[in-house]
Amino acid sequence: MQEIKIPELAESITEGTIAEWLVKEGDKVEKGDAIVELETDKVNVEVNSEFTGVITEIISTEGEDVSVGDTIGKLDENGEAGVSSVSSSTEKKEEAPKEEPKKDPSQESKQSAVPEQNGDVIASPxxxxxxxxLGIDLSEVPTRDPLGRVRPDDVEAHNNAPKQEAAPSKPAKQEAAKSEKTEFDKPVERVKMTRRRQTIAKNLVEVQHNTAMLTTFNEVDMTAVMELRKQRKDKFLEKNGVKLGFMSFFAKAVVGALKEFPLLNAEIQGNELVIxxxxxxxxAVSTDEGLVVxxxxxxxxxxxxxxxxxxxxLGKKARDNKLSLKDLQGGSFxxxxxxxxxxxxxxxxxNAPQVGILGMxxxxxxxxxxxxxxxxxxxMMYLALSYDHRIVDGKEAVQFLVRIKQMLEDPYDLLLEG
Structure with missing residues (x-):
């Protein structure tokens, strides 16, 4: 009997939520087959079977939160399709009365000491x-990492530090959270936020708190772009197999403006600017699960x-939940x-750690x-440029947006240079 465990998925993915089991108990699977879809903070990831055999038990059901290394099911390499743990356990009951397994006090103590991990904590696997x-709650571990990431040496240092007054227990915290819920006299519906929506909410609030964000506006006359698209769209589609949209004009204009104003293509790391x-x-693409970029x-x-x-x-992959981490990482604007x-x-x-975003x-x-x-x-179209005032001065931001306006109002050079 083999355990189905959550594998190491990526450096930045340590937890997730079971979105969908792609198999059921009694199904035969081959090594490498996708068996469960995991919803993470950024993307949905398919977990593949490491063995060939029959799924005998599903332990973690859809909607449950799991971490890397957790056992979520079991697989019998010698099993027969259609036989699950339910039927096998029934046979065992008919053969002999099932005895209650003896509990190992030391194991019970050890398990009860392990706290529920806080999904908001950033930590390495x-x-x-x-x-x-060690039975340590990661939310209580201080870290020296400037990005707040908890590493193994932080855990060891916390474990070896002199013990302080015990923090409130988890049940106490849960009771406090429960008491904060607003009760209504009229009907309401409570819906649990998806893991991705929770992450989006957390990141947006952090950006507001940790940057000096400011927005400047301008307007652009789209006559020339629309006329150029009208003239070229049929030949463009025939030649390239894809429609000529507005976004390529804006992407090219942004690249041109970034070359003239490089600080809008930078980010802050510690006390350094990375240009x-x-x-x-x-x-940015809107999906049913939230905005992805x-x-x-x-x-x-x-x-x-x-x-x-x-x-x-990328838009199709986003709507089909097929984006990979590589598709989302490393953008500059x-x-x-x-x-x-x-x-x-x-x-x-x-979109942190970027310092600029253009709104159409x-x-x-x-x-x-x-x-x-x-x-x-x-x-006419209004344009909005939000920027981090810690890096970008108002003069640069305004000139950057004006430059985009100028290129869009005279787009022929953009098309020729592109």
């Missing part, structure tokens, strides 16, 4: 394993068709398009005063 062995010499542009790699080296194809592919849903104006929140909005025809003082009805 080795640190979590050591904490479980990136690459242009990996995150494109897959990354178009090397947008400066791709033509319009390459960018549009990447956006189509983000573009988000609230105009897709009809937004006229918004202040986008930074709805295109609306408005009367505009032209240089010769005549009035024309033009398709």
């Amino acid at each position: 080795a640190a979590r394993k050591r904490a479980r062995e 990136k010499k690459f242009y990996d542009i995150g494109i 897959p990354v178009v790699r090397d947008a400066d080296r791709k033509d319009f068709a390459g960018i549009e194809q990447d956006i189509v592919d 983000t573009i988000t398009n609230g105009g897709t849903f009809g937004s006229m104006m918004s202040t986008p929140i930074l 909005h709805n295109i609306v025809k408005r009367p505009i005063a032209m240089p010769d003082d005549s009035i024309e009805v033009r398709p």
